[in-house]
Amino acid sequence: MLYQPWPWYIAGPLIALVMAVLILMGKRFGMSSNLETFCSIGGAGKFTDYFKVDLKSRRWNLLVVLGSVIGGFLGARVLSPNPAVQISEKTVAKLNELGFESSGTAYLPTELFSLEALAHPTVWILLLVAGFLVGFGTRYAGGCTSGHAISGLSNLQRPSLIAVIGFFIGGLIMVHIIFPLIFGS
Amino acid sequence: MKSVLYIIVGTFLGVILYKSEAASWFRIYEMFQFDSFHMYGIIGSALAVGIVLVQWIKRSKVKSFFGEPINIQDKERSFTRYIIGGTLFGLGWALGGACPGPMYILAGAGYWPILIVLFGAVMGAFIYGILRDKLPH
Numbered sequence: 001m002l003y004q005p006w007p008w009y010i011a012g013p014l015i016a017l018v019m020a021v022l023i024l025m026g027k028r029f030g031m032s033s034n035l036e037t038f039c040s041i042g043g044a045g046k047f048t049d050y051f052k053v054d055l056k057s058r059r060w061n062l063l064v065v066l067g068s069v070i071g072g073f074l075g076a077r078v079l080s081p082n083p084a085v086q087i088s089e090k091t092v093a094k095l096n097e098l099g100f101e102s103s104g105t106a107y108l109p110t111e112l113f114s115l116e117a118l119a120h121p122t123v124w125i126l127l128l129v130a131g132f133l134v135g136f137g138t139r140y141a142g143g144c145t146s147g148h149a150i151s152g153l154s155n156l157q158r159p160s161l162i163a164v165i166g167f168f169i170g171g172l173i174m175v176h177i178i179f180p181l182i183f184g185s
Numbered sequence: 186m187k188s189v190l191y192i193i194v195g196t197f198l199g200v201i202l203y204k205s206e207a208a209s210w211f212r213i214y215e216m217f218q219f220d221s222f223h224m225y226g227i228i229g230s231a232l233a234v235g236i237v238l239v240q241w242i243k244r245s246k247v248k249s250f251f252g253e254p255i256n257i258q259d260k261e262r263s264f265t266r267y268i269i270g271g272t273l274f275g276l277g278w279a280l281g282g283a284c285p286g287p288m289y290i291l292a293g294a295g296y297w298p299i300l301i302v303l304f305g306a307v308m309g310a311f312i313y314g315i316l317r318d319k320l321p322h
Binding site for chain 1: 187188190191192193194195196197198199200201202203204205206207208209210211212213214215216217218220221222223224225226227228229230231232233234235236238239242243247249250251253255257258259260261262263264266267268269270271272273274275276277278279280281282283284285286288289290291292293294295296297298299301302303304305306307308309310311312313314315317320
């Protein structure tokens, strides 16, 4: 059971538990503020006061990041004998049409996330642009999936609902309109 | 001691998100295609339990494990920043298939190209910090 993919009704409540434990430790569940902490560590405070923060106050969240790196290692290397993600057949068919042959057989598409794929400059650009949009967008919106979709909505915050609607507007545009333009031909 | 607790919580989170496949690019694509209930089930059940836990913490005025009062901050009221920032985030989330938490998890899992995404994300946060005063919030 542990070695099979975990069902949603186990994962969802456990995520809520992680949030509750962090709140009960006097903190909050939010992963994207770490991106700003990295900027501060890298010396971004020289460019704008926004990044002049007390790094000690951010330390706990970096430890959560360290833990999640360990968790990713354990999840992938110890708890998952088979990395294939059993996505629906409809999705596999759509991805095959876009040229993603690895759908249904891998955890991440090898067309974007393998060392061989990095031989193509376009892949670097796509990965960089994806990251940039996530980093810029999440700080603009003041939170990501953990901060808004889980923590904010759990606290019944209207701003988080607006942000999550934005997440979906962006995601739907990317998958339905932009993907066919990038990968279709 | 506290440090170890944060690492354990993070490790737990990493295993959950990896094993539930919420850290998989394929699951994010499938979600935006509405082809499976899986991701909606994860977010929905997290919320159902999360709302109960947060309301309990707020109403019971329970103290933190370390005896301090708990203060859950409300999000600042606005529309512009949430809809624009959220949409930009969504574009990147669907393209890269990873939000900030899974980026670290996938690095730990050994998917090295995710480090390019993470580098882009740090650059994005940096440029936001630079442009912040000029952007509509």
